[in-house]
Amino acid sequence: MALIRSVFQDELDNVSQSLVDLTEMVSTAMSKATSALLNSDLKLAEEVIANDEKIDDYQHDIDSHVIDIIARQQPVASDLRALVTALRMGSDLERMGDLAHHVAKLARLRHPECAIPSELIETVTNMGRVAVELTNKTGMVISTRNTEMALEVGLDDDEMDDLHRQVIAKLIEPKWDHGIESAIDLTLLGRYYERYADHAVSVSRRVYFLVTGKYAS
Amino acid sequence: MALIRSVFQDELDNVSQSLVDLTEMVSTAMSKATSALLNSDLKLAEEVIANDEKIDDYQHDIDSHVIDIIARQQPVASDLRALVTALRMGSDLERMGDLAHHVAKLARLRHPECAIPSELIETVTNMGRVAVELTNKTGMVISTRNTEMALEVGLDDDEMDDLHRQVIAKLIEPKWDHGIESAIDLTLLGRYYERYADHAVSVSRRVYFLVTGKYAS
Numbered sequence: 546m547a548l549i550r551s552v553f554q555d556e557l558d559n560v561s562q563s564l565v566d567l568t569e570m571v572s573t574a575m576s577k578a579t580s581a582l583l584n585s586d587l588k589l590a591e592e593v594i595a596n597d598e599k600i601d602d603y604q605h606d607i608d609s610h611v612i613d614i615i616a617r618q619q620p621v622a623s624d625l626r627a628l629v630t631a632l633r634m635g636s637d638l639e640r641m642g643d644l645a646h647h648v649a650k651l652a653r654l655r656h657p658e659c660a661i662p663s664e665l666i667e668t669v670t671n672m673g674r675v676a677v678e679l680t681n682k683t684g685m686v687i688s689t690r691n692t693e694m695a696l697e698v699g700l701d702d703d704e705m706d707d708l709h710r711q712v713i714a715k716l717i718e719p720k721w722d723h724g725i726e727s728a729i730d731l732t733l734l735g736r737y738y739e740r741y742a743d744h745a746v747s748v749s750r751r752v753y754f755l756v757t758g759k760y761a762s
Numbered sequence: 763m764a765l766i767r768s769v770f771q772d773e774l775d776n777v778s779q780s781l782v783d784l785t786e787m788v789s790t791a792m793s794k795a796t797s798a799l800l801n802s803d804l805k806l807a808e809e810v811i812a813n814d815e816k817i818d819d820y821q822h823d824i825d826s827h828v829i830d831i832i833a834r835q836q837p838v839a840s841d842l843r844a845l846v847t848a849l850r851m852g853s854d855l856e857r858m859g860d861l862a863h864h865v866a867k868l869a870r871l872r873h874p875e876c877a878i879p880s881e882l883i884e885t886v887t888n889m890g891r892v893a894v895e896l897t898n899k900t901g902m903v904i905s906t907r908n909t910e911m912a913l914e915v916g917l918d919d920d921e922m923d924d925l926h927r928q929v930i931a932k933l934i935e936p937k938w939d940h941g942i943e944s945a946i947d948l949t950l951l952g953r954y955y956e957r958y959a960d961h962a963v964s965v966s967r968r969v970y971f972l973v974t975g976k977y978a979s
Contacts, residue, residue: 612846619836629829632846633853717943726934728942732949 553624556614560631561687563607567638568684568748570600572677574645575741579673582652582734583666585659593649600642604635611635623755630751634687637744637751641680644741651730660730662723665715672708672738675701679745686749690756698749699761705742709735770841773831777848778904780824784855785901785965787817789894791862792958796890799869799951800883802876810866817859821852828852840972847968851904854961854968858897861958868947877947879940882932889925889955892918896962903966907973915966916978922959926952 574593581590611631614620620628651660661669679701686695712735715721716728753761791810798807828848831837837845868877878886896918903912929952932938933945970978 612842615832615846616838616842621833625829625833629832629849632849636850636853713946716946721942725938725942725945728945729930729933729949732946733953736950736953 553614553618553620556618557624557627560607560611560614560628563603563610564631564634564638565684565688567600567603567607567635568680568687570596570603571638571641571645572680572684574600574642575648575680576673576677578645578648578652579669579676581649582660583670583673585652585656587653587656590649590652590656594646594653597642597646601639604639604642607635608632627755630755634748634751637748641741641744644737644744647737648734651734655730660727660734662727665712665731668708668711668715669734672705672712672735675705675708676738676741676745679705679742683745683748686752690752692753692756695749695753695756696761698746702742702746705739709739770831770835770837773835774841774844777824777828777831777845780820780827781848781851781855782901782905784817784820784824784852785897785904787813787820788855788858788862789897789901791817791859792865792897793890793894795862795865795869796886796893798866799877800887800890802869802873804870804873807866807869807873811863811870814859814863818856821856821859824852825849844972847972851965851968854965858958858961861954861961864954865951868951872947877944877951879944882929882948885925885928885932886951889922889929889952892922892925893955893958893962896922896959900962900965903969907969909970909973912966912970912973913978915963919959919963922956926956 574596577589578593580586581593611628615625615628618624654660679698682694682698682701685691686698712731716731721728750761753759791813794806795810797803798810828845832842832845835841871877896915899911899915899918902908903915929948933948938945967978970976
């Protein structure tokens with residue numbers, strides 16, 4: 546059975562595939578940034594920092610391509626909404642890349658020391674793991690438009706919020722003896738991972754809305 | 763002399779005016795949030811928190827309106843770019859509203875205590891002042907498309923970055939005696955004001971690009 550597909554549909558699929566590629570770039574950045582942070586690995590931190598521009602450029606190219614499609618194809622209704630949503634997903638993903646970049650910069654700033662005290666290594670390892678899982682799942686949501694999986698990203702985000710609370714709880718324990726500077730670092734890191742996960746949720750919710758016409762609760 | 767204006771141009775102007783209105787809502791939110799924070803004013807904090815939904819709804823309406831214009835008018839080239847940019851400016855402004863909301867929530871969380879120790883009252887007062895000035899200037903940039911003023915917003919942001927550095931410097935002084943929890947609060951607050959200003963710069967740079975076709979350096 547031959548499938549009749551429009552040029553426009555092919556163009557939309559190309560945009561989706563580019564967003565999936567961008568998701569993979571962002572996931573790799575966050576994975577490496579977390580590893581650089583936990584192992585005080587300067588070379589890896591530098592690699593993430595240098596690579597951020599590529600993520601920005603890639604998003605920029607997706608943007609230009611999407612605007613070009615809108616101009617040429619003059620889509621209306623759901624097709625136009627899908628393209629506008631693609632612009633927004635690109636901007637969420639680019640921001641996630643920035644946050645991975647921030648994590649890497651903090652790893653570099655504290656090198657050769659490790660920014661993470663031993664009692665928080667496990668929690669930060671888990672934040673990194675959840676961040677990467679969330680991003681990979683988000684990539685699958687974009688490519689498969691699986692709405693159940695889109696909702697799962699929200700649950701993973703709850704796990705990130707828990708981990709974030711664990712970090713803050715450690716900092717305010719009376720026995721915290723790593724000083725204020727370290728507490729500032731960890732406050733910022735907690736915020737970076739939390740915001741990163743929020744953007745992944747935002748991408749998944751946008752897909753959910755495109756498919757169902759409803760907001761994910 | 764009669765000016766011939768297209769319906770489309772009128773629609774674009776309406777969108778600009780809505781963005782200016784949104785800027786004013788955001789500026790008021792940040793002004794009140796800062797005041798609630800400095801004076802530990804619970805009622806004012808609650809007002810900002812309750813009002814955030816109105817800002818979100820207003821941005822949502824601008825978004826729907828812009829997408830409707832694209833669908834009906836099928837603009838190309840610079841007209842399409844102006845509309846896509848309006849979507850992005852709306853999203854920056856909505857995020858600024860969120861950050862004002864975060865400031866207000868922190869004021870409420872610490873009430874009846876004041877989250878700001880006396881030696882940082884002046885710096886935080888200045889951060890609030892710069893935030894509001896930046897936002898008002900951003901509103902003028904949107905309505906007048908004045909590119910010199912767009913560049914000035916970047917300079918105001920440098921002032922915000924300086925104030926942010928002053929906050930962190932105070933926290934890591936050996937004589938800091940307000941504990942870790944207060945240091946966490948101020949680290950987050952510093953980040954909220956800094957990100958808020960970044961989004962204002964982003965809006966102004968978008969206008970600069972629309973008018974000149976070049977990126978502001």
